[in-house]
Amino acid sequence: MHDAPAKAGRRAAKSGKRAGYGQLLRTPGALSFLLPGFAARQPFAMLTIGIVLLVQHTTGSYGSAGAVAAVTGVSMAVFAPQSGKLADRFGQRAVLVPGVLIHSAAVSLLVVLALAGAPMWALFLAAVPAGASVPQVGPMVRARWAAKLENSPLMPTAAAFESVTDEFTFVVGPVLATALCTGVHPAAGLIAEAALTLFGGLFFAAQRRTQPAHGLMSAASGEPRVSALSIPGVRVLAVAFLGIGSVFGGMQVSLTAFSEEIGNPGANGLLYGIFAAGNMLAGIACGAIAWKIGPRKRLILGYAGLTVAASLLWSAHSVLLLGALGLVVGLCIAPALITGYTIVETLVPASTRTEAFTWLTGAVALGQAAAVTVAGRLADEHGASTGFLVPLVGTALALATLLALRSRLTPRSSRRVAARGIGHRVPVTVD
Numbered sequence: 001m002h003d004a005p006a007k008a009g010r011r012a013a014k015s016g017k018r019a020g021y022g023q024l025l026r027t028p029g030a031l032s033f034l035l036p037g038f039a040a041r042q043p044f045a046m047l048t049i050g051i052v053l054l055v056q057h058t059t060g061s062y063g064s065a066g067a068v069a070a071v072t073g074v075s076m077a078v079f080a081p082q083s084g085k086l087a088d089r090f091g092q093r094a095v096l097v098p099g100v101l102i103h104s105a106a107v108s109l110l111v112v113l114a115l116a117g118a119p120m121w122a123l124f125l126a127a128v129p130a131g132a133s134v135p136q137v138g139p140m141v142r143a144r145w146a147a148k149l150e151n152s153p154l155m156p157t158a159a160a161f162e163s164v165t166d167e168f169t170f171v172v173g174p175v176l177a178t179a180l181c182t183g184v185h186p187a188a189g190l191i192a193e194a195a196l197t198l199f200g201g202l203f204f205a206a207q208r209r210t211q212p213a214h215g216l217m218s219a220a221s222g223e224p225r226v227s228a229l230s231i232p233g234v235r236v237l238a239v240a241f242l243g244i245g246s247v248f249g250g251m252q253v254s255l256t257a258f259s260e261e262i263g264n265p266g267a268n269g270l271l272y273g274i275f276a277a278g279n280m281l282a283g284i285a286c287g288a289i290a291w292k293i294g295p296r297k298r299l300i301l302g303y304a305g306l307t308v309a310a311s312l313l314w315s316a317h318s319v320l321l322l323g324a325l326g327l328v329v330g331l332c333i334a335p336a337l338i339t340g341y342t343i344v345e346t347l348v349p350a351s352t353r354t355e356a357f358t359w360l361t362g363a364v365a366l367g368q369a370a371a372v373t374v375a376g377r378l379a380d381e382h383g384a385s386t387g388f389l390v391p392l393v394g395t396a397l398a399l400a401t402l403l404a405l406r407s408r409l410t411p412r413s414s415r416r417v418a419a420r421g422i423g424h425r426v427p428v429t430v431d
Contacts, residue, residue: 020157021157021161023154023157024154024157024158024161027148027149027154028148029148029209029210030145030148030210032207032209032210033141033144033204033207033210034141034165036200036203036204036206036207037137037138037140037141037165037204038165038169039196039199039200039203039204040135040137040196040197040200040201040203040204041137041138041141041165041166041169041200042169042172042173042196042200043173043192043193043194043196043197043200044134044135044137044138044169044173045169045172045173045174045177046173046174046176046177046189046190046192046193046196047072047107047130047134047190047193048069048072048073048249048252048368048372049173049174049177049178049189049252049256049272050177050181050189050190050193051065051068051069051072051110051127051190052065052066052069052252052253052256052372052376053065053177053178053181053182053186053189053256054111054114054115054181054186054187054189054190055068055069055114055123056256057181057186058114058115058117058186059120061380062253062256062257062376062379062380063373063376063377063379063380064120064376065376066253066372066373066374066375066376066377067120067124067373067376068120068123068124068127069127069369069372069373070369070370070372070373071124071127071128071131071369072127072128072130072131072369073131073245073249073365073366073368073369073370073372074131074365074366074369075127075128075129075130075131075132076131076132076134076362076365076369077362077363077365077366077369078132078362079131079132079133080134080136080139080358080359080361080362080365081228081229081355081358081359081362083095083099083136083358084136084139084228084354084355084356084357084358084359085227085352085354085355085358087136087140087143087354087355088143088212088351088352088353088354088355091211092140092143092205092211092212092354093205093206093208093211096135096137096140096201096202096204096205097201097202097205099133099135099201100133100135100197100198100201100202100205101198102129102133103129103130103133103134103135103194103197103198103201104194104195104197104198106126106129106130106133107130107190107193107194107197108191108194109126109130110123110126110127110130110190111187111190111191111194113126114187115187131365134365135197135201136354136357136358136361137200137201137204138162138166138357138361139354139357139358139360139361140204140211140354140357141162141165142158142159142162142341142345142353142357143212143353143354143357144210144211144212145158145162146158146212146345146350146353147212147350147353148210150350155342155345156291156295156338156342159338159339159341159342159345160283160284160286160338162341163279163283163286163334163337163338163341164280164283164284164334166283166337168276168280174252174269174272174273174276175269175270175272175273176189176192177189177190177192177193178266178268178269178272179269180192182265182266182269212350212353212354227352227355228348228352228355228356228359229359231347231348231356232405232408233343233344233347233408233409233410234344234347234348234356234359234360235408236401236402236405236406236408236409237340237343237344237347237360237363237409238359238360238362238363239363239398239401239402240299240303240336240340240398240401240402241337241340241360241361241363241364241367242363242364242366242367242370242394242398243303243306243367243394243395243396243397243398243399244306244333244336244337244364244367244395244398245363245364245365245366245367245368245369245370245371245394246367246368246370246371246390246391246393246394246395246398247306247310247329247333247371247391247394247395248364248367248368248371249367249368249369249370249371249372249375249390250313250371250372250374250375250387250388250389250390250391250394251272251275251313251326251329251388251391252272252368252372253371253372253375253376253379253387254313254375254379254384254385254387254388254390255268255271255272255275255322255326255384256268257379257383257384257387258271258322258384258385259271260384261383261384262319264319267319270323271319271322271323271326272326274323274326274327274330275326275327275329275330276330277327277330278326278327278328278329278330278331278333279330279331279333279334279337280330280334281330281331281334282330282331282332282333282334282335283334283337283338286334286335286338295339295342295343295409296343296406296409298335298339299335299336299339299340299343299402299409300399300402300403300406301335302332302335302336302339303336303395303398303399303402304399305332305335306329306332306333306336306395306399307392307395307396307399309325309328309329309331309332310329310388310391310392310394310395311392311396312325312328313325313326313329313388313391313392314385314386314388314389314392315385316385316388317385329391340360341357341360343409343411344356344357344360346411347409347411367394370394371390371391371394374387374390375387375388375390378390
């Protein structure tokens with residue numbers, strides 16, 4: 001079924017050209033899951049900022065708002081891989097349908113409790129199911145691409161396309177949530193998030209023909225069933241994605257606090273939109289470039305650039321400068337994200353793809369949760385600029401881990417070729 005796009009991608013690779021987005025979108029059946037997938041993942045970018053704005057409004061504290069958002073993020077990070085594992089085992093629809101129903105109900109409860117002035121412990125309790133039930137649409141879309149483009153040079157293009165889609169979501173989502181919370185009602189952002197999750201998620205779940213093989217079908221193919229996290233390279237990438245999450249979380253809270261400090265709350269959505277737009281533009285470029293260096297080296301170089309860019313954020317004290325630095329940070333995130341997703345697909349067997357993708361998504365959420373908590377406390381006690389130290393520390397620690405353990409990012413195909421001593425086959429380029 002995926003022979004045509006695979007052949008097209010190989011022809012492009014032989015000619016020295018990058019397999020393009022046009023070829024990717026002509027993959028049979030792709031649009032049937034891309035369009036509903038885009039709608040279904042939109043709420044993901046609205047949840048954290050929606051919680052921060054609502055709880056800060058009802059409690060007057062960024063620290064409290066960040067703590068509630070952090071509980072949601074930690075809960076998602078813990079349960080997302082289990083959701084991915086269940087999807088690999090029983091199919092995406094079986095996980096999505098009950099998940100979106102639970103999520104919509106949990107977010108609605110959180111809104112009611114916050115507006116009623118409920119104690120913090122009640123908000124924390126409601127935040128747990130709200131985070132645990134976040135539908136993992138992005139990893140599920142990536143798993144559908146991987147199933148359709150098995151062994152195709154189009155896979156890196158698909159990873160770039162997904163990063164662009166994610167970042168477009170992070171351009172639209174926070175801006176939409178902020179506009180609703182500041183222009184309509186403090187709870188409007190979360191209400192919209194719950195509604196979009198419900199209807200978008202059910203629409204995506206209805207696309208049954210494109211979901212990957214699962215359960216007994218995978219077992220019958222002889223593919224070994226292992227936990228994705230048991231693979232060392234996945235753990236290394238999870239640490240890298242924790243650092244990326246620290247950038248997202250630190251930026252969300254610190255930009256909100258900065259906008260409040262200067263007396264222009266509406267600037268928050270604009271500044272975060274510029275940051276996410278940089279990420280999206282870099283993603284588009286990454287998908288169009290015919291890379292001459294391997295993915296492992298690209299990941300390390302991209303992450304080093306991200307760390308340097310993040311180190312400058314704390315020094316910005318104007319909207320113009322902060323917007324410019326946010327754009328640069330955004331430009332540096334996409335190469336690391338895209339390359340990480342490209343590498344992980346080569347590290348794991350097909351039977352654990354969705355789980356592997358959700359470990360990375362969960363790592364971003366966990367890093368975001370920790371960053372939201374720490375940056376919120378720093379902003380409360382020392383001002384918005386200190387919150388920007390969180391992305392610096394998070395990316396620096398993750399970069400050190402990548403440098404120390406980069407040898408564990410060797411693709412499975414390369415290991416198998418080396419182990420069998422097959423000299424006439426060309427292994428996947430690592431560096």
